[in-house]
Amino acid sequence: MFKTRAQEKDFVNRVREGLGSTGPQEYFFDAKIDHFTNHGADTTTYKMRYLVDATYFKNETGPIIFYAGNEGDIWTFFNNSGFMSTTLAQQFGAITVWAEHRYFGESMPFGAESFDAKAGNLKYLTTEAAQEDYIDLVKDFKQAYGLQDRAVIVGGGSYGGMLAAWLRMKYPNWF
Numbered sequence: 001m002f003k004t005r006a007q008e009k010d011f012v013n014r015v016r017e018g019l020g021s022t023g024p025q026e027y028f029f030d031a032k033i034d035h036f037t038n039h040g041a042d043t044t045t046y047k048m049r050y051l052v053d054a055t056y057f058k059n060e061t062g063p064i065i066f067y068a069g070n071e072g073d074i075w076t077f078f079n080n081s082g083f084m085s086t087t088l089a090q091q092f093g094a095i096t097v098w099a100e101h102r103y104f105g106e107s108m109p110f111g112a113e114s115f116d117a118k119a120g121n122l123k124y125l126t127t128e129a130a131q132e133d134y135i136d137l138v139k140d141f142k143q144a145y146g147l148q149d150r151a152v153i154v155g156g157g158s159y160g161g162m163l164a165a166w167l168r169m170k171y172p173n174w175f
Contacts, residue, residue, distance in 0.1 A: 023053060023055060024051040024052065024053040024078055024085075024096075024098070025051065025052050025053070025054075026049065026050075026051055027049070027050055027051070027052060028047040028048065028049055028050075029047070029048045029049075029050055029136075029137050029140070030045040030046075030047065030048075031045055031046055031047075031048040031102070031107075031133045031136060031137070032044070032045055032132070032133075032136070033045065033046055033109045033124055034124060034129075035128075035129055035132035035133075036128070036129075036132075040132075046102070046107065046108065046109035046110075047106070047107065048099065048100060048102065048107045048133055048137070049074055049100040049105055049106045049107050050074065050097060050098055050099045050100060050137060051074055051075070051078055051096075051097070051098040052095065052096070052097055052098075053078075053085055053089065053095070053096045053098075054095045055089065056086075056089040056090045056093055056094065057089075057093060057094065057095040058093030061093060062092060062093035062094045062095055062150070063092055063093075063094045063095075063150050063151040063152065063153055064094065064095055064096075064097060064138075064141070064142070064147060064150055064151070064152045064153070065084055065088055065089060065092070065094045065095070065096045065097070065152075065153045065155065066096075066097045066099070066134070066138060066152050066153065066154045066155070066175070067081065067084060067096065067097065067098040067099065067154075067155060067156055067160065068099065068101075068130075068134060068154055068155070068156035068160045068161075068163040068164045068167060069098065069099045069100045069101040069104070069105075069156070069160055070101055070104075070156060070157065070158060070159040070160030070163065071101060071104055071159055072101075072104055072105065073100070073104065073105035073106075074098050074099070074100035074104075074105050074107075075105070077098065077157070077160070078098050081157070084096060084155055088153075092153075094153070095145075095147075097137070097138075097141060099133070099134050099137055101130050101160075101163075102124070102125065102129060102130055102133055103115070103125045109121070109124055127162075127163065127166065130163060131163065131166060131167055131170065131171075134163075134167060135167075135171060135174060138152055138174055138175075139174075152174060152175050153175075154167050154168055154175040
C-alpha cells in the first residue's frame, strides 16, 4: 500500500524497468506489519522482498504466476522451482512474482529483533498476516503493470502450497 503518490510512482518505475529483463529482478514492497488491529489502521510497514521474472512474459495476454513464499529465503524457492519459473511461465507467456514470507530471508519486520518474543514481535508471524501481505502486493503489482484484467495463478510448495490453497479459497476474486 502506498502512503504517497511519489511512492506509487517509484514502485511503477522500478517494476517497468524490469519488464524487458531476462531473469528475476529483486524488489522490496512496503508491507504493513499489522493488518488487523483497529481494522489495519496502523500504517507501520516493513520491507518485504519479492522477485519478478518477465523472461517469458507476453504483455498482451500473459497471466501472473504468483509464488506464495514460505519459511525461507525467496531465492532458494525461485532457484528450485523451475516448473513455475520456466515450464509454466513459458507455456502461458506469464510473468512470475515470488513473494518472500514475512520473518524469513530479508523480509524481517523488526530487523534483528524480529524473533524477540519478549518484545512481542512474534505476534505478527501468522498465516493470516502473510496472506494479507500477498494480497496487498498483488493489488499494487497489477495496478503498476496495468494488469488488472489478468488472472493470477497462485502456487507454492509445502507450507507455501497450503498458503496458496487458502488464498485461492479465501480470495477467489484475486487468485
